[in-house]
Amino acid sequence: MRLTKLGHACVQITRDDRTILIDPGTFSEASGALATADAVLITHEHFDHFDADALRAAMAARPALEVWTSRAVAGNLADLGGRVHQVGHGDAVTIAGFDVHVYGEDHELMHPDLPPVPNVGFLVDGEVFHPGDALTVPSEPVPTLCLPGNAPWMRALDLYTYTREVRPERAFAIHDGLLNDIGLSVMERVLTSAGEELGREFRRLTPGTSVELATK
Numbered sequence: 001m002r003l004t005k006l007g008h009a010c011v012q013i014t015r016d017d018r019t020i021l022i023d024p025g026t027f028s029e030a031s032g033a034l035a036t037a038d039a040v041l042i043t044h045e046h047f048d049h050f051d052a053d054a055l056r057a058a059m060a061a062r063p064a065l066e067v068w069t070s071r072a073v074a075g076n077l078a079d080l081g082g083r084v085h086q087v088g089h090g091d092a093v094t095i096a097g098f099d100v101h102v103y104g105e106d107h108e109l110m111h112p113d114l115p116p117v118p119n120v121g122f123l124v125d126g127e128v129f130h131p132g133d134a135l136t137v138p139s140e141p142v143p144t145l146c147l148p149g150n151a152p153w154m155r156a157l158d159l160y161t162y163t164r165e166v167r168p169e170r171a172f173a174i175h176d177g178l179l180n181d182i183g184l185s186v187m188e189r190v191l192t193s194a195g196e197e198l199g200r201e202f203r204r205l206t207p208g209t210s211v212e213l214a215t216k
Contacts, residue, residue, distance in 0.1 A: 001213045003128055003144065005205035006030050008177030009049050011146055012037070013124055018097045022122060022130045022146075023049040027177040029207055034058040038096035042069035043132025044107055044119040045076065048177065052076060059083065068095055070118040087120060098124050104136035108153040127213055133175070135162045142168045144213055149173035149187045149204065156190045163194045163202065171195065172211065173204040 004012040006021075010028030013020050021037040024030035025048040034040070034054060042050050050073055059065050059080060066083045067073075074086035087093060091102040101123040106116035121131035123138055130146040135158060145168035148154055163171060173191050176184060188204050195202025205211065 001125065001127060002210050003146075003172070003205075003213055004210040005172065005174060005207055006033055007207040009043075009130075009132075009146075009148075009175045011128075011130060011174065013098070013128055015098065015125065020096055020098055020124065023132065024051060024054065025049040026051045026054075030054070035062070037065065040065065040067045041095070041100070041122050041130075042067060042073045043121060043130065043134075044070050044117055045072045046107075046117070046133065049132065050076075056080075068093065068100070068122075070120045072118045089120065099126065100124055101126075101138070101140070103129075103138045104131060104134045107133045108135060108151075110153050129166075129168075130174075135165075137162075137165045142166050143170070144168060145171040146174045147171040147191070147202070148175040149191060150176050150179050150183065152178075159190055160194050160197075163198065167198060168200065170200060171202040173202075176204065 002014040007029040008027035009023045010030050011022050012033050019037050020039045021033050022041045027048045068085045068087050071086050074084050077084040087102045089105050093100050102120050104121040107119040119132045119134045121136045123129045128144045129142040191202045
């Protein structure tokens with residue numbers, strides 16, 4: 001299995017001749033990947049994870065392309081009919097040949113007076129977990145965690161706490177598109193420290209970088 005970061009929160013997962021794309025938002029570099037993906041997974045409705053115009057264009061050009069997502073995004077794309085699949089916490093589905101387990105219900109709180117938007121995380125083939133904008137802890141082991149590295153709703157303490165709860169074998173930072181070079185260097189120091197405390201490999205992938213994952 002190959003995991004490729006395509007910018008900010010977007011990752012591409014490839015196994016054999018199958019590819020899925022998770023969260024190709026407006027901060028990602030996903031136009032080429034949208035043109036070749038077998039399926040697209042969207043964790044929630046925020047623009048840095050869900051580029052409605054780009055996704056609609058890709059689906060218009062490729063009638064076989066389908067989407068799995070939260071109820072809010074599914075509602076936004078309701079006019080596309082059966083090509084859009086709403087999923088929620090506890091679902092287990094097969095998507096383009098991948099076994100996908102869905103975990104989580106809500107985005108982390110952004111405002112004290114506003115309810116969170118729906119957010120679902122995806123565990124792919126029992127190997128890679130993308131939580132979206134939530135610190136969801138799946139009820140099964142997570143070998144590889146796509147770890148939010150920075151967000152308006154996140155503190156360094158959250159990164160340490162979350163990785164201690166999930167205890168992945170490896171973690172690769174995503175959700176870092178708001179940081180300049182100074183911010184990235186600070187985030188990477190925190191990330192490295194959190195990994196060292198658990199004796200694990202935690203690091204940031206730069207956009208366009210891939211890692212090969214040895215799966216069972």
